[in-house]
Amino acid sequence: MFLKNSTLIRHLLFISVFIAGISHARHLVTASTQKNADVIQTWLLNEFQPSTLSLEQQKQELNWFQEAAKPFKNMTIRVVSERITTHHYESNVLAKAFHDITGIHVIHEITGEDDVIKKLQAQIFTGENLYDAYINDSDLIGFHFRSNEIVQLDSFMENAGASVTLPSLDLSDFIGINFTTGPDGHLYQLPDQQFANLYWYRADWFERTDLKDKFYAIYGYQLGVPQNWSAYEDIAEFFSIHIKEIDGQRIWGHMDYGKRDPSLGWRISDAWLSLGGTGDKGLPNGLPVDEWGIRVEGCRPVGASTARGGALDSPAAIYSVSKYIDWLDKYAPPEAKTLNFTEAGKWLSKGNIAQQIWWYSAFTAELTKADTPIVYKNGKPKWKMAPSPKGAYWEPGMKLGYQDTGSWTFLKSTPKDRMKAAWLYAQFVTSKTVSLKKTLVGLTPFRHSDILSEEMTQKAPYLGGLVEFYRSSGKNFWTPTGTNVPDYIQLSRLWWQYIGLAVNGKLSVSEAMSNMATAFDDTLLSISQNSYSECAPMLNAKTDKDVWLNKEGSPKRKVDEKPKAKTLPYEDAINVWR
Amino acid sequence: MFGDKFSSLLRTLLISLAILGQANSIHASEKTIFLHFVTFIDPPYTFDKQEINKKGLVEIILNTLMKNIGIKYDIRILPAKRAEISARTTTNTCILPIEKSQEREVFFSWVSPVVISKHGFFSMPYNDYIALNALSDARPYRIGSYLGSGIGEYLDSFEYKVDFAAQNEANIQKLNVNRIDLWASDILSAQHISKHTGIEITRSKLDFFTTLRAIGCHLDIDNEIIQKMRNQLQAMYRDGTMYAIIQKFKADSFHDDR
Numbered sequence: 001m002f003l004k005n006s007t008l009i010r011h012l013l014f015i016s017v018f019i020a021g022i023s024h025a026r027h028l029v030t031a032s033t034q035k036n037a038d039v040i041q042t043w044l045l046n047e048f049q050p051s052t053l054s055l056e057q058q059k060q061e062l063n064w065f066q067e068a069a070k071p072f073k074n075m076t077i078r079v080v081s082e083r084i085t086t087h088h089y090e091s092n093v094l095a096k097a098f099h100d101i102t103g104i105h106v107i108h109e110i111t112g113e114d115d116v117i118k119k120l121q122a123q124i125f126t127g128e129n130l131y132d133a134y135i136n137d138s139d140l141i142g143f144h145f146r147s148n149e150i151v152q153l154d155s156f157m158e159n160a161g162a163s164v165t166l167p168s169l170d171l172s173d174f175i176g177i178n179f180t181t182g183p184d185g186h187l188y189q190l191p192d193q194q195f196a197n198l199y200w201y202r203a204d205w206f207e208r209t210d211l212k213d214k215f216y217a218i219y220g221y222q223l224g225v226p227q228n229w230s231a232y233e234d235i236a237e238f239f240s241i242h243i244k245e246i247d248g249q250r251i252w253g254h255m256d257y258g259k260r261d262p263s264l265g266w267r268i269s270d271a272w273l274s275l276g277g278t279g280d281k282g283l284p285n286g287l288p289v290d291e292w293g294i295r296v297e298g299c300r301p302v303g304a305s306t307a308r309g310g311a312l313d314s315p316a317a318i319y320s321v322s323k324y325i326d327w328l329d330k331y332a333p334p335e336a337k338t339l340n341f342t343e344a345g346k347w348l349s350k351g352n353i354a355q356q357i358w359w360y361s362a363f364t365a366e367l368t369k370a371d372t373p374i375v376y377k378n379g380k381p382k383w384k385m386a387p388s389p390k391g392a393y394w395e396p397g398m399k400l401g402y403q404d405t406g407s408w409t410f411l412k413s414t415p416k417d418r419m420k421a422a423w424l425y426a427q428f429v430t431s432k433t434v435s436l437k438k439t440l441v442g443l444t445p446f447r448h449s450d451i452l453s454e455e456m457t458q459k460a461p462y463l464g465g466l467v468e469f470y471r472s473s474g475k476n477f478w479t480p481t482g483t484n485v486p487d488y489i490q491l492s493r494l495w496w497q498y499i500g501l502a503v504n505g506k507l508s509v510s511e512a513m514s515n516m517a518t519a520f521d522d523t524l525l526s527i528s529q530n531s532y533s534e535c536a537p538m539l540n541a542k543t544d545k546d547v548w549l550n551k552e553g554s555p556k557r558k559v560d561e562k563p564k565a566k567t568l569p570y571e572d573a574i575n576v577w578r
Numbered sequence: 579m580f581g582d583k584f585s586s587l588l589r590t591l592l593i594s595l596a597i598l599g600q601a602n603s604i605h606a607s608e609k610t611i612f613l614h615f616v617t618f619i620d621p622p623y624t625f626d627k628q629e630i631n632k633k634g635l636v637e638i639i640l641n642t643l644m645k646n647i648g649i650k651y652d653i654r655i656l657p658a659k660r661a662e663i664s665a666r667t668t669t670n671t672c673i674l675p676i677e678k679s680q681e682r683e684v685f686f687s688w689v690s691p692v693v694i695s696k697h698g699f700f701s702m703p704y705n706d707y708i709a710l711n712a713l714s715d716a717r718p719y720r721i722g723s724y725l726g727s728g729i730g731e732y733l734d735s736f737e738y739k740v741d742f743a744a745q746n747e748a749n750i751q752k753l754n755v756n757r758i759d760l761w762a763s764d765i766l767s768a769q770h771i772s773k774h775t776g777i778e779i780t781r782s783k784l785d786f787f788t789t790l791r792a793i794g795c796h797l798d799i800d801n802e803i804i805q806k807m808r809n810q811l812q813a814m815y816r817d818g819t820m821y822a823i824i825q826k827f828k829a830d831s832f833h834d835d836r
Contacts, residue, residue: 078788092714099711108712109787111732114680122691122790126815130694130788261680340680497684 036066036101043097044433051436052449058433061168062101065428068164069102072421076105079422081135082113082406083342085365086193086442094429094438102428104421112342113137114262120409121489124149127413132422134409135192138179139481140488144189144409145182146533147487151410151419152186164420166427173432173447175470176405178284179480183299183535189407190426193362193444196469196478197271197402199225199389200348200359202374203570204382205239205246218242224567226389229276229323231565232357236331239354254331255344255353256324260500262493263341268321269481269495270402271358276320277393278311280554285482286398289554292491293317294484294520299535301486304520306555308540309548313510313517314555316393322509323391325502337503348383349374357388358402364443364466385465386573387474392561400576403478405446445470465574474577486537487527494519611803613651613795614671615640618658622770623675623693627655635766636675638823639692639814640793647810649803658726662794669798675791677728686794689807693791697729698782700761700768702753708760710784722749722758729762729787750777764789 040062044055051058081087091108099105109131111119116136123130124147144150157165171177171187180189205211206223215223219234226232232254239253258264269292273279278293279286289295293312294304304310311317328336333352336344345363347353351373367383368375374382388401408426410419429438436450440459443466445451451470460467469475485491498516501507507515524537531537549557617636619626624634633641637653644651656664665673666685675693676682699716701708710716713736720739723730724746734740741758743749749761750771761768765782772779795804814820 078785080788092712095712105711107784107786110713111787112680118678118690118790119788122694125812126691126694126820128694128815260684262683263680493683500684 039100040066043101047093047097048434048437050440050453050455051433052447052453053432057168061166061431061433064166064168065098065424065431066101068166069104069421069424072417072424073103074105075418075421076107077132077418077421077425078107078109078130079133079135079425080109080111080116080119080131081192082116083110084193084362084406084442084444086362086438086444087135087406089438089441090192090429094434095425097434098425098428102424104425106425117489120411123411123413129414129418132410132414132418133426134411135406136189136409137404137480138176138189138191138407139404139485139492140409141180141182141188142481142483142485143487143489145184145186145483146531146535148533149412150188151412151414152188153190153410154187156410156423160416161420161423164424166431168432169427169430170432170449173449174430175446175448175451175475176403176407179403179405180407183483189405189409190430191405191407191446192426192430193442194405194446195360195362195403195444196475197358197360197388198385198465198469198478199355199357199387200383200385201225201355202353202382203384205354211243214238214242219565221565222567222569224569225386225573226355227566227568227573228389228563229391230562231567232355232389233323233327233331234565235355235567236327240331243354249352251352251354252331252333253354254327255347255356256328256332256336256358257339257341257344258325258328258337258500258503259340259343260496260504261340262496264500264503265492265495266341267358268324268499269492270404271388272320272324273317274399274402275388275394276316276323276391277395277398277556278314278316278320278554279398281395281397283399283477284479285484286554290482290484291399292481292485293517293554294524295540295554296484297538297540299483301484301524301537302540304524305514305517305542306545306548307542308521309555310517310520311555312520313513314549315558316391316554316556318509318513319393319561320391321499321502321513324499325509328503359385361385361466361469362444364463365441368443368462368464379462381462381464383464384570385469386570387576392559392563393556399479400474400477402480403475404480406444468574469577472574472577474574477576483535486524486531486533486535490523490527491520494523611649612670613644613649613799613803614668615651615653615793616656616661616664616671616673617653617675618656618661620658620675620767621774622766624655635824636693639820640674642819642823643807643810643814646814647806649806665794665796667796669796672793672795672799674793676794677789678792678794679728682794685797687797687799687801687804688792688794689804689811690792691790692793692811695764695766695789695791696782696785697762697787697789698765698768698785700753700763700779700782701759703778703780705756705759706780708783710786713784713786716760716784716786719759720757722752722761723763724749728789729764732787733762747771747775750775750779753777753779762786 044058087110091110095106095108119130120134174191176191176194181187212223215238226235236253239251274291279291280289285291289311293310294301295309304312306314349367349372368381435447436453439445439450456467494516498512502509502512525539528537548555617624622634623636661673665671678688678690720741723740724743730740730742752758753761754777
């Protein structure tokens with residue numbers, strides 16, 4: 001009886017412990033669910049406002065991330081990107097939010113753009129999983145689609161990545177999606193931030209009556225936004241040589257940089273040759289010769305030297321680089337020759353530069369900071385951005401400038417699980433839930449929906465023309481490096497090495513461009529020998545330069561390199577954007 | 579007839595001389611391939627031989643690489659700055675392991691990466707209250723680094739509170755006496771210094787940066803030799819040789835969650 005009773009008691013005890021356990025577990029699950037919901041709510045209310053989504057839609061997106069990330073909880077992933085405000089925000093704020101919401105720890109490294117590319121290259125070279133994702137410029141698209149090293153995101157999203165692809169990602173909302181799609185129709189990168197290369201000038205000085213009158217007296221036309229390099233040159237001379245000082249400060253009519261390091265190459269390949277008019281007509285980059293002076297037949301690069309049908313040592317290229325060096329010598333601050341991209345970028349906020357022919361809108365956030373001499377007390381900038389002036393060889397139908405999108409890139413050598421976790425993070429930092437806030441912080445808009453938002457309308461007067469540019473059709477005429485360039489990493493290092501020799505006076509511009517064109521041809525040959533791509537280079541035979549110069553299009557014969565100067569008022573100058 | 583015989587003999591002689599000359603020239607060019615390497619004390623990559631008489635990590639990597647391509651070499655230890663200048667200005671000389679920065683890019687032909695280093699934050703185990711999830715979490719703290727450290731300069735450029743010591747070894751002492759809160763260091767170096775000094779530190783709290791270090795060779799060195807070294811280095815990564823070498827140097831407490 002006692003035994004029976006004790007068995008009964010044991011059973012009763014067991015049942016009551018079991019029920020209590022279920023109840024406790026249920027309580028824990030409820031508490032955990034509540035905690036997850038609280039985390040989402042906290043981030044939504046404290047950080048991710050404003051948004052183009054309603055609060056409920058934002059919640060749905062974040063719930064989806066929380067659920068989709070479960071298999072990867074407690075994983076640590078590593079990504080790398082360049083050093084701009086947008087990526088600092090991702091690294092310091094969004095990576096933490098992502099960790100709180102999903103449990104995936106992200107180490108988001110920030111470094112120089114050049115270092116990002118070296119690391120990408122190192123992973124390809126070694127096969128080691130250095131990073132799980134890279135944010136690198138879409139300039140590399142020519143390499144990505146030929147290399148067989150990069151994950152095709154469209155295929156990934158449909159297959160292995162289907163369960164980790166955000167249903168509301170909305171690829172058509174990404175402004176730069178065309179830049180990251182190869183000629184084979186595959187998507188190789190997901191845009192994360194976008195910027196354009198534009199003309200930058202001190203609107204407050206250009207509007208001053210005394211300066212306008214003096215300019216007219218010297219040059220015989222109105223001081224305004226330069227439409228060609230002749231006018232830009234006059235304005236540079238006007239401020240550097242004739243005005244020299246404003247409010248007791250030495251000022252300059254031009255700013256650039258000339259230090260012989262990799263960033264020197266970007267200046268030339270992004271801007272000088274394309275607006276100088278080196279390539280052919282046709283968007284996005286000129287066909288068959290692009291702004292790098294590389295000719296293609298079909299999808300195969302066939303040469304960069306004029307002797308092979310390219311234009312890298314053509315009169316237009318020599319003119320472009322000559323102007324770059326001439327103006328750097330005559331009109332920029334003496335220090336400019338010793339500066340690189342990052343160092344030179346800090347000069348505009350000092351308030352002593354009147355205009356800069358090439359300026360990256362990625363620095364809008366830096367140049368709208370309240371405590372600088374280039375911003376009014378009411379927070380509006382004293383400067384404006386406008387289309388860059390065009391060189392003597394430029395013709396209607398050619399690209400109007402450089403634009404690029406820093407984009408998420410995944411290597412095939414990354415283990416699949418790690419890639420999936422990184423893909424979730426990439427989608428999180430570009431999701432509509434966070435994108436408008438990120439855009440307002442970093443000012444590198446990458447979604448149509450954000451740029452068209454009411455918040456951006458309100459912000460527009462404080463951004464010097466950024467919103468107007470991205471709302472216009474003008475953005476379609478500013479393009480990144482194109483697919484004529486089969487290997488950006490190998491070819492881009494030639495730019496700065498040869499141009500640097502010309503800047504230092506060790507070679508004439510003509511010699512430097514001729515040597516560089518030969519080096520390009522040699523590199524194209526080397527790429528062709530190591531590639532199985534059907535779009536690998538296949539060099540044309542060398543022939544007399546005149547054979548090519550006598551044909552239509554690029555390479556072009558020498559033209560009048562000092563056409564009549566032309567300026568326009570700001571409102572008319574930005575008409576090209578409308 | 580005589581003329582024919584003479585000219586035939588002469589032709590044979592000339593061909594023989596040419597072959598002999600070519601053979602000599604090949605032999606001469608093989609003989610001239612001898613590279614000088616310079617490095618600097620940076621344990622455990624290169625040890626101060628007066629303290630630890632064994633090969634450091636980069637010396638083992640270099641030895642394997644050069645042996646596999648059959649090029650003879652010697653290696654000297656110099657102060658870091660002198661080593662760099664020496665490789666820039668002396669023909670047939672290479673330096674390792676140095677960071678391939680934008681500023682340096684132009685001065686060398688590169689074989690990279692010879693070392694892939696992760697950098698982390700360390701603190702004392704008895705003072706282990708700092709939790710780091712992102713680099714910005716380190717902002718309130720005093721961070722120790724050393725003069726000439728790329729990673730110290732990196733943090734300094736973001737306006738972190740960096741306290742530079744003359745040498746990396748000094749940072750573990752500074753951690754120990756609470757003069758800094760965190761020590762930012764290459765992980766292998768920190769672990770080596772910890773073992774060498776007998777001062778225990780935490781595992782890396784956050785591996786916040788990766789650097790690639792390379793062999794930088796004098797620009798006059800034949801591109802074919804550089805290419806040979808690159809190809810061999812790539813083969814060593816691909817066949818697991820590099821992984822095996824590096825494992826020997828990983829301390830037991832190395833923090834790696836992969």
